[in-house]
Amino acid sequence: MPPTEDVQGRATRPTPNGVSREAFIDAIIAAAVFIGLLIAFMSIEFVELLFEYTRAGEAWQQDELIAAVPALALVSAWYSLRRWFQVSRLNRSLRQALTEVEAAREHQRITEARLRESQKMEALGRLAGALAHELSNMLQPIVTLSKLSLKRDALPEKAAEGLRRILEAAESCADIAHQALAFSGGKAIQRDPALLSAALSDAVAFATSALAPTVQVHADIDDDPGLALIDRIELTQVITNLLNNAAEAMAGRGRVNVRLDTRVLRESGGNPRGLSGGRYFRITVADDGPGMAEETRAQAFEPFFTTRAAEGGTGLGLAVVYGIVSGWGGSISVTSNPGGGARFELLVPRIEPASAGASSDQSDDAPMV
Amino acid sequence: MANILIAEDNALVRSALADMLEHAGHTVVQACDGKEALAALEAAPADLVVMDIFMPVMDGIELIGHIRKAWPGQKVLALSGGGARLGADTTIAMMSDLGADAVMQKPVDNDKLLRSIDALLAG
Numbered sequence: 001m002p003p004t005e006d007v008q009g010r011a012t013r014p015t016p017n018g019v020s021r022e023a024f025i026d027a028i029i030a031a032a033v034f035i036g037l038l039i040a041f042m043s044i045e046f047v048e049l050l051f052e053y054t055r056a057g058e059a060w061q062q063d064e065l066i067a068a069v070p071a072l073a074l075v076s077a078w079y080s081l082r083r084w085f086q087v088s089r090l091n092r093s094l095r096q097a098l099t100e101v102e103a104a105r106e107h108q109r110i111t112e113a114r115l116r117e118s119q120k121m122e123a124l125g126r127l128a129g130a131l132a133h134e135l136s137n138m139l140q141p142i143v144t145l146s147k148l149s150l151k152r153d154a155l156p157e158k159a160a161e162g163l164r165r166i167l168e169a170a171e172s173c174a175d176i177a178h179q180a181l182a183f184s185g186g187k188a189i190q191r192d193p194a195l196l197s198a199a200l201s202d203a204v205a206f207a208t209s210a211l212a213p214t215v216q217v218h219a220d221i222d223d224d225p226g227l228a229l230i231d232r233i234e235l236t237q238v239i240t241n242l243l244n245n246a247a248e249a250m251a252g253r254g255r256v257n258v259r260l261d262t263r264v265l266r267e268s269g270g271n272p273r274g275l276s277g278g279r280y281f282r283i284t285v286a287d288d289g290p291g292m293a294e295e296t297r298a299q300a301f302e303p304f305f306t307t308r309a310a311e312g313g314t315g316l317g318l319a320v321v322y323g324i325v326s327g328w329g330g331s332i333s334v335t336s337n338p339g340g341g342a343r344f345e346l347l348v349p350r351i352e353p354a355s356a357g358a359s360s361d362q363s364d365d366a367p368m369v
Numbered sequence: 370m371a372n373i374l375i376a377e378d379n380a381l382v383r384s385a386l387a388d389m390l391e392h393a394g395h396t397v398v399q400a401c402d403g404k405e406a407l408a409a410l411e412a413a414p415a416d417l418v419v420m421d422i423f424m425p426v427m428d429g430i431e432l433i434g435h436i437r438k439a440w441p442g443q444k445v446l447a448l449s450g451g452g453a454r455l456g457a458d459t460t461i462a463m464m465s466d467l468g469a470d471a472v473m474q475k476p477v478d479n480d481k482l483l484r485s486i487d488a489l490l491a492g
């Protein structure tokens with residue numbers, strides 16, 4: 001719309017609605033005058049009266065008068081109508097400009113929110129990595145000295161038992177540190193092109209075997225020749241975490257659907273995740289559990305966020321999943337309604353078999369969290 | 370049994386590792402950073418250097434560079450805390466690239482560490 005500028009310049013004071021109402025009234029008045037004159041000229045007495053009057057004063061001819069007055073009325077009616085059309089056109093373009101401004105604002109809001117979110121996750125990643133580093137370091141003397149003390153002669157059984165428990169605690173501490181490292185993007189695993197459909201089927205089978213039989217996992221995964229730069233162990237970790245969470249949310253009883261299909265993302269727009277355009281594998285893990293409130297959903301991927309602290313939740317599962325999927329150059333998001341189950345959607349860049357060799361050296365550029 | 374030099378800035382970590390290695394029969398010299406470790410190596414050769422990666426004054430990355438230049442055959446085992454700044458596996462890959470004979474992630478198990486040390490000294 002070229003006239004955005006002068007539209008804004010001219011239309012700032014009179015509101016668009018006021019302008020069009022004014023022009024509409026003009027048009028009505030002009031039409032009324034026109035019709036009134038028409039009626040008047042049809043009545044002969046009026047014409048005679050007018051003729052006499054004008055003859056007395058000035059040297060006007062009746063035919064001139066008859067021609068001039070309706071012509072004036074016509075012209076003024078035409079101007080009013082034209083103005084009315086102009087203003088309503090102006091109105092339309094104004095409204096459109098406003099919609100465009102709104103849309104631009106909304107786009108900016110989403111972009112800023114996404115940026116804030118990714119900066120927050122990056123900051124959390126650094127924090128988690130730094131903490132994990134310090135933690136691993138300080139666990140060294142705990143592990144070393146407990147093991148060493150256990151080797152000493154004539155150690156009272158009570159003391160030995162205490163040392164074994166210290167070791168056990170140190171081990172789960174080390175486990176947490178390693179998970180935090182995985183979230184921080186500390187893993188620079190060599191990722192090779194893998195048949196995603198086959199790897200996913202294996203991961204689902206493995207993760208399912210550890211679940212209670214009352215959790216039904218339904219996999220809808222067709223064979224697909226497409227490849228993805230992933231690590232199979234990481235994929236298993238991702239699926240295990242998602243299925244465990246679903247099973248825990250459903251209190252060990254319910255149904256989880258795992259689905260694989262392909263999505264094409266456009267280069268820009270219609271792509272809320274900040275991924276570049278192209279073909280993506282979409283892995284959907286949906287359960288029919290209680291779902292999450294919006295507040296929980298918004299924080300679910302943050303490290304140490306858990307609503308299951310009492311049941312031993314660490315809040316690291318989804319943070320690890322997030323770190324891994326981002327390391328693949330993909331994305332993960334979750335939608336949920338309280339009571340309506342949770343639905344996790346992963347997008348993983350897809351390489352077609354023909355270009356697999358060419359794309360494998362892109363792995364160096366794969367964005368790390 | 371071997372002469373082992375430990376380069377590690379954290380005193381608790383350093384002394385625990387020293388206790389363990391001495392208990393296993395090795396002779397241990399301790400250094401708080403890379404500079405001290407180089408000085409110790411110049412004073413007396415070691416069969417093996419066990420080093421932390423992030424240390425003040427001179428870190429393990431620089432230390433291993435100096436060692437490779439001055440004593441190309443020196444056996445080196447690096448212990449990584451997870452590499453806060455670089456990431457765990459990046460750190461491990463980098464230390465092997467730089468010439469560490471083995472890299473292990475802390476906290477390392479006593480028996481595993483002793484086995485790795487034996488393998489390095491035998492090889």
Ligand SMILES: Nc1ncnc2c1ncn2[C@@H]1O[C@H](COP(=O)(O)OP(=O)(O)O)[C@@H](O)[C@H]1O
Pocket residue numbers: 241245246247249287289290291292296300301305306307308309312313314315316317318319341342
């Ligand atoms: N499938 C799900 N249904 C409902 N809530 C879920 C689901 N998956 C995750 N959540 C929520 O996200 C939180 C974080 O999950 P996670 O990072 O795996 O940590 P944890 O399982 O240790 O609590 C959980 O505490 C839970 O509130």
Ligand SMILES: [Mg+2]
Pocket residue numbers: 241244245316317318
């Ligand atoms: Mg979990």
